[in-house]
Amino acid sequence: MGRAIFIIGAGTALIGIIIYAFIDCIRTSASQARSLPKPAWLAIILLFPIVGALLWLFLGRPRAGSSATWGSPNTPSQTFKxxxxxxxxxxxxxxxxxxxxxxxxxxxxxxxxPQEREKPRQNPTDENPTDTTDTEIPES
Missing domain, CATH: 1.20.5 (Single alpha-helices involved in coiled-coils or other helix-helix interfaces)
Incomplete structure (x- = not known):
């Protein structure tokens, strides 16, 4: 009975690791996958479930705290200011x-x-005595 529980528990853990690795690989951007291109990692995880999942977790997954890809110089991570x-x-x-x-x-x-305030505006005809807009022009 104890042996059956151990086998079932180990099988469940392996399936969980495979599912986790597959979903983690899907959610990782292509520029962050290390060692191989992302589609290759997905194929390896599906074709060789246990080995592929473990390889992804140790070799393909982005490093914690780093957004740089394998082989590229480490760029300082941008921190919130x-x-x-x-x-x-x-x-x-x-x-x-x-x-x-x-x-x-x-x-x-x-x-x-108060002395520098604008004076109230006067009637427009008082300001410009030559303004003829309001007066009638005799017809010739």
């Missing part, structure tokens, strides 16, 4: 604050000095 740690974003915020201050400074003198 908080907005207050990003120099470019801080310069952008500084420039934006300066623009807002300048805009407020341009509007502030007119609001503080």
């Amino acid at each position: 908080a907005p207050d740690d990003d120099e470019e974003y801080l310069r952008f915020l500084d420039a934006k604050a300066k623009r807002q201050r300048a805009s407020q400074e341009n509007h502030r003198p007119a609001q503080q000095n």
